[in-house]
Each structure stands twice: as C-alpha cells, then as structure tokens.
Amino acid sequence: MDDFDQMSVRLNESYQQLQEALADRERLNDERGALLADLDRKVRERTAELAILRVLGFQPRQLLALLAAEALTVSLAGAVFGCLLAGVAFALVRGYRIGGAMGVSIQVDALTAGVILSVAIGIALSSTLIPAYRASRMSIAEALRYVG
Numbered sequence: 466m467d468d469f470d471q472m473s474v475r476l477n478e479s480y481q482q483l484q485e486a487l488a489d490r491e492r493l494n495d496e497r498g499a500l501l502a503d504l505d506r507k508v509r510e511r512t513a514e515l516a517i518l519r520v521l522g523f524q525p526r527q528l529l530a531l532l533a534a535e536a537l538t539v540s541l542a543g544a545v546f547g548c549l550l551a552g553v554a555f556a557l558v559r560g561y562r563i564g565g566a567m568g569v570s571i572q573v574d575a576l577t578a579g580v581i582l583s584v585a586i587g588i589a590l591s592s593t594l595i596p597a598y599r600a601s602r603m604s605i606a607e608a609l610r611y612v613g
Contacts, residue, residue: 500540501592507535512600516608525601529594536593537586544585548578 515528523531552573559570600608 497588500543500588505592505596509596509600512603512608515600516603516605519601519605519608525598528601529597532593532597533590536589540585540589541582544581548573548581 511532518528518531519525555571555573
C-alpha cells in the first residue's frame with residue numbers, strides 16, 4: 466500500500482503542475498492579446514500626431530518606418546527581458562524533480578531565443594503596420610479631426 470500511496474501523491478503533484486502550466490499558458494495568451502491591443506491603440510491614438518508630422522513634410526513611408534521601429538523596439542525589449550528572466554527561472558529549478566521522478570532540465574538555447582524574437586517581430590509588425598498604413602494614408606485634415 467505504501468508504494469501505491471507514494472505513486473498517488475506523485476500523480477497528484479504532477480497533475481497540479483500540469484494545471485499550473487496550463488494556467489501559465491493562458492496568462493501568456495492574455496499578455497499576447499494585451500500587447501496586440503496596446504500596439505494597435507497606440508497607432509490609433511497617434512493619428513493626429515501623424516497628421517502633424519505629415520504637415521511638417523514626413524512622407525507616409527517615413528511614418529510607417531517610425532511606427533514600425535517603435536513597435537519593434539518595445540516588442541524586442543520585452544522578448545529579450547523575457548528570455549533572460551526565463552533563463553534565470555530555469556536555472557533556479559534545474560534538478561528539481563517533478564512528482565519525485567523526472568528531473569527538470571529546461572534551457573533557453575539559441576533556437577528558442579530565435580523563435581521568441583521572431584514571434585515578437587511578427588506580433589509587432591502585424592499589429593502596427595495595418596493601422597499605421599491606414600493612418601499614414603489618411604488626408605491631413607481628416608487625421609487632425611480623428612479621435613480614437
């Protein structure tokens with residue numbers, strides 16, 4: 466019976482860790498959605514500012530480049546910080562045994578960091594370029610009246 470009880474305890478611990486991992490994944494999806502919404506909102510809120518830059522002589526492609534660079538900077542800074550934080554967290558739990566059986570050995574290698582940075586670039590560009598293109602093509606008079 467003792468082996469069965471230990472196995473049951475380990476199984477319950479593993480199940481709880483799986484639930485925590487799924488909850489973390491859900492939080493990550495929420496954060497990704499918040500980032501997309503935030504970048505889109507920033508472009509929409511700055512339409513009047515973009516119109517002023519157009520009055521000052523900026524070309525639409527220069528405005529697109531400016532907004533894309535801003536989004537890329539924010540996204541890449543977050544991705545780099547996240548990779549560093551994950552590396553520290555994984556180093557802290559290295560050797561920990563899940564359910565008493567499997568040892569944890571997770572690393573942030575170059576491939577993982579590359580995927581993370583690629584996703585950050587994709588999110589930044591996809592959430593910025595369409596609203597920025599729309600805003601940069603808007604007539605200056607219409608853009609100055611634009612609210613939200």
